[in-house]
Amino acid sequence: MTSPTALPFKTDLSLELAGLRLRNPVMVASGTFGYGPEYADVVDLNRLGAIVVKGISLEPWTGNRTPRLHEVTGGLLNAIGLQNPGAEGFIATYLPFLRKYDVPVVVNIWGRAVEDYVRVAERLSSEPGIHALEVNISCPNIKEGGISFGTRVDLASQVIGAVRKVTRLPLIIKLSPNVSDIRPFARAAADEGADAISLINSFPAMAIDIETRRPVLANVTGGLSGAAIHPIAVKLVYEAAQAVSIPIIAMGGIRSAQEAVEFLIAGASAVAVGTATFADPQACLRVIEGLEAYLVRHRIASVRELIRTVRL
Amino acid sequence: MIQLETAVIRRHLPMGADYRLLEMETPRISDAVRPGQFIHLLVPQSAGLTLRRPFSVFRSESGRLSVLYKLVGVGTAAMQALREGDSVSLMGPLGNGFPAAAAGAFPVLVAGGYGVAPLYFLAQRLASKGRLFVGAATSADLLCLDDFRELGWPVTIATQDGSVGVAGLVTAALDAWLAAEGKGRSLEFFACGPNGMLKAVGGRAIDRGDKGWLSLDRHMGCGAGACLACVQKVRKSGAETWARVCKDGPIFEARDVVWDEPGLGENKP
Numbered sequence: 093m094t095s096p097t098a099l100p101f102k103t104d105l106s107l108e109l110a111g112l113r114l115r116n117p118v119m120v121a122s123g124t125f126g127y128g129p130e131y132a133d134v135v136d137l138n139r140l141g142a143i144v145v146k147g148i149s150l151e152p153w154t155g156n157r158t159p160r161l162h163e164v165t166g167g168l169l170n171a172i173g174l175q176n177p178g179a180e181g182f183i184a185t186y187l188p189f190l191r192k193y194d195v196p197v198v199v200n201i202w203g204r205a206v207e208d209y210v211r212v213a214e215r216l217s218s219e220p221g222i223h224a225l226e227v228n229i230s231c232p233n234i235k236e237g238g239i240s241f242g243t244r245v246d247l248a249s250q251v252i253g254a255v256r257k258v259t260r261l262p263l264i265i266k267l268s269p270n271v272s273d274i275r276p277f278a279r280a281a282a283d284e285g286a287d288a289i290s291l292i293n294s295f296p297a298m299a300i301d302i303e304t305r306r307p308v309l310a311n312v313t314g315g316l317s318g319a320a321i322h323p324i325a326v327k328l329v330y331e332a333a334q335a336v337s338i339p340i341i342a343m344g345g346i347r348s349a350q351e352a353v354e355f356l357i358a359g360a361s362a363v364a365v366g367t368a369t370f371a372d373p374q375a376c377l378r379v380i381e382g383l384e385a386y387l388v389r390h391r392i393a394s395v396r397e398l399i400r401t402v403r404l
Numbered sequence: 405m406i407q408l409e410t411a412v413i414r415r416h417l418p419m420g421a422d423y424r425l426l427e428m429e430t431p432r433i434s435d436a437v438r439p440g441q442f443i444h445l446l447v448p449q450s451a452g453l454t455l456r457r458p459f460s461v462f463r464s465e466s467g468r469l470s471v472l473y474k475l476v477g478v479g480t481a482a483m484q485a486l487r488e489g490d491s492v493s494l495m496g497p498l499g500n501g502f503p504a505a506a507a508g509a510f511p512v513l514v515a516g517g518y519g520v521a522p523l524y525f526l527a528q529r530l531a532s533k534g535r536l537f538v539g540a541a542t543s544a545d546l547l548c549l550d551d552f553r554e555l556g557w558p559v560t561i562a563t564q565d566g567s568v569g570v571a572g573l574v575t576a577a578l579d580a581w582l583a584a585e586g587k588g589r590s591l592e593f594f595a596c597g598p599n600g601m602l603k604a605v606g607g608r609a610i611d612r613g614d615k616g617w618l619s620l621d622r623h624m625g626c627g628a629g630a631c632l633a634c635v636q637k638v639r640k641s642g643a644e645t646w647a648r649v650c651k652d653g654p655i656f657e658a659r660d661v662v663w664d665e666p667g668l669g670e671n672k673p
């Protein structure tokens with residue numbers, strides 16, 4: 093009789109997603125991990141499934157006035173306003189650093205008009221070291237556009253179709269949670285040739301200082317992220333998975349492997365850790381380790397076997 | 405290099421009024437930290453907070469690092485429960501820190517309230533003695549004065565209620581000294597305190613043609629330069645741009661700071 097501990101159970105975290113080869117399905121979410129160097133002292137970037145860098149527009153963008161951030165129960169309100177160095181700034185300042193690593197680099201892109209999305213996608217597509225684009229059609233903090241693309245199916249289709257025409261990079265479409273039905277948006281992404289969808293972006297939200305009666309954020313409203321939004325995200329991922337067969341990257345309130353596993357069962361092929369990084373820069377590594385431990389404990393040979401396995 | 409280190413609480417002392425001193429054993433960060441830098445402390449998770457809390461370093465020696473904090477909200481309220489022997493996660497050292505003092509310039513340190521903490525660490529490490537000006541609302545808000553006197557530094561005090569020293573703002577005490585002793589001297593200002601005080605002290609430095617180093621405090625998220633929450637408008641190569649207080653600061657030269665955000669650089673009534 094052999095002891096059950098004689099042969100340690102091995103599980104495989106790797107998978108292919110939208111043409112990307114991921115060593116594990118745990119990414120870091122756009123806007124919470126900078127452009128790579130910020131956390132590189134404390135996180136070995138080569139251990140990540142992928143890095144999704146903060147949103148890039150064609151031209152540099154100054155973002156909103158301050159205060160831009162406010163802690164609330166169970167999460168965070170932010171209205172950074174997509175401050176970024178622009179495509180050329182990113183390519184010159186950050187891409188050489190990222191190229192030194194053996195990790196897929198996903199660049200989140202945004203614009204105020206369809207033409208902006210097209211031009212930034214074109215510019216980034218000609219640079220080596222960028223492995224996929226995540227198209228942000230859902231930022232709640234930009235008046236000029238952003239979320240309007242993410243809350244009208246016709247506009248979403250238009251921007252996705254236009255970007256699809258100009259790039260051969262894998263395209264991930266980041267969806268807004270601020271819609272009555274997520275499924276038409278997921279289908280629009282699939283129909284327009286996207287390789288994957290990611291959800292959810294933060295929720296439009298607001299906080300007021302009761303002493304001054306003024307909004308806490310200079311932008312008045314912001315996006316709610318963190319633990320509070322996780323169950324909503326699970327529901328939306330579950331619904332999107334019913335609607336489309338392209339892979340889903342799930343984010344929203346992941347703090348440990350628990351939430352990541354939930355997302356995978358609900359229908360996601362990969363996940364991204366966001367707000368939790370601020371409290372624990374190594375949260376993404378804890379999630380990877382916890383996910384592996386979960387798979388071993390359940391004798392699941394590959395993480396791929398966990399995806400879309402919710403029992404109803 | 406930023407490090408994550410589990411620190412063990414060695415002392416946690418009341419400092420009068422709403423102030424506390426937290427001394428932690430944290431050898432790696434303690435060895436590396438320089439005056440003006442800060443640490444990002446993860447408040448015990450039972451508090452259910454989403455963000456760490458940043459603190460300027462007050463002392464750092466023999467593997468131990470201390471911060472001075474004031475009870476101002478839910479984070480610091482939860483920190484009160486920390487006992488000797490408890491562990492907390494620290495990230496640090498963060499930020500740029502004060503630059504090396506200019507040769508030949510007399511250091512003038514200006515503190516508002518518990519902004520005195522990073523200036524004490526600076527005074528400890530400066531090669532030459534200078535003078536400290538400290539302003540506080542009341543005598544209960546005056547901290548670390550004995551520490552400065554032990555270093556042999558003269559201290560000038562201003563309290564807004566007039567209970568100790570000059571009655572009024574610290575800039576009144578500073579201006580009197582500048583008029584009497586500042587003429588024709590090369591000074592270098594180092595300041596930490598409320599925005600109104602920083603703007604005023606920076607203005608004195610600019611007017612005199614001296615350097616003025618201001619330690620800014622903004623609501624921070626990540627502390628590592630990733631989230632772009634704690635930005636401050638600055639002049640860089642003639643153009644206005646955002647700097648990250650956590651990463652590009654928290655120390656800025658007075659000439660570079662653009663005080664045009666609503667509420668910045670104004671004294672609250």
